[in-house]
Amino acid sequence: MIINHPLLGPRDAQEFTYLGDAALIHRPDWQAEDAQDQFHDYLYLRDNPAGEHRELWFHESGDRSWLVVTRNTVTHEISKVELARDVARSEGRSR
């Protein structure tokens, strides 16, 4: 697989390590009433669809940026690659 890095252009997927479901960007509030439940779901439950999947990849042997890759889990086709920091900010995270 080739991942089209937003800054570096097309890179071999071998340069990356995979973390999974991009929902992991949204760490729950540790002070919430139901923080324990939220952290259980955050840490252990995953979206695992057959088809489009938004997932986190880390450019470990490259510029060490985190990416959000939209990939089809049936065909391995990649339709979108974003910097995870851009995604996090656009979804309301300040840092």
Add this chain to the structure above:
Amino acid sequence: MRYSGFRVIKEALTGHKGWGPAWRDPEPQPAYDYVIIGGGGHGLATAYYLAKHYGKARIAVLEKGWIGGGNVGRNTTIIRSNYLLDGNEPFYEMSLQMWERLEQELNYNAMVSQRGILNLIHSDAQRDAFVRRGNAMILNGAGAEMLSVAQIRKRYPFLNFDDARFPIKGGLAQHRGGTVRHDAVAWGYARAADSYGVDIIQNCEVTGFRIENGTCKGVETSRGFIAARKVASCVAGSSSRLMSKAGMRLPIESTVLQAFVTEGLKPVLPGVITFGAGHFYASQSDKGGLVFGGDPDKYNSYAQRGNLPVIEDVIESGMALIPALGRARLLRIWGGIMDMSMDGSPIIDRTHIDGLYFNGGWCYGGFKATPASGLCYAHLLATDTPHDTAKAYRFDRFRRGYMIDEKGMGAQPNLH
């Protein structure tokens, strides 16, 4: 019909006219007591033990394709009980003991071959870890032996013992481990379950659940609605897809594991061996092909085929351990979709929906578990209480902090 040596000879002399189909091909009934979804090894074994041990009931196994077309027909056929942790070792040892009696019980030749499994050691730290594991196995009655380099050289003279980076320093052997003909496990359980009246319904995909007031009333299928008192999911790599139809998110990711087989060779590899310095394991099939594998493709996939970098990695590891492997020609490579759980251990449990049960999260190691998984799942379905040896395989272990992290690497699929 009972299979026997006498029967084979009789049929050989009479033109093989007496063989019948090994199981029926029934139409689905409108209602069952138990509907088991997934005609893999675990689903068929569950149906068999349910019918055999837990009384007369109307039982159906629904399979979307043909039985044995999933991981039970795609795996590298290794059985063993060389686990370390309390939640695991008694379960896998029970499974191994069930393999030892399986063929007599099912009257089916599953080619259970206890040719032994050997985990190689390449460093002092690894030796310490394997001695500890061996002791855990012995305490659980599984038996284990540490082998010296001289002992290993006798059985496997062709290994790369004096590699500069990863010399072989010894090994942990379980002589009762080995291999089983994987397809025959599906067929043997199917035939035995059928003989107890279980309906095995192929080409019947479950497309949804009928859930009313928190109770599961049955399943929607490609062949219409089928009502059931209890519905049991047992679909391995498709677990998340199926359970999402009941509104559940699971502690599971699906990834591909690839397997490899070479052309048939004369007997060279007497047992199962695993490399301790990279991820590689190999055995030789009775037809002569070297069967081997290594790491999974480490990203979510439902493609049932893998990518080239993993193939390169597996072959490199294989060459590092068995230089002669380079002279063999690869015949086939294939992939199966595995249900990777967060801590690497399985789940056999009820769900929060009454009448809906779950069995999955077997990762790359569920073939060896087939008999015990079937027995424990049948026990849970019939009695609504977990079987003694499967008590640790509950959904709530993640919430309670009782992960069964066999490798000690952390509760995330990309770590194990």
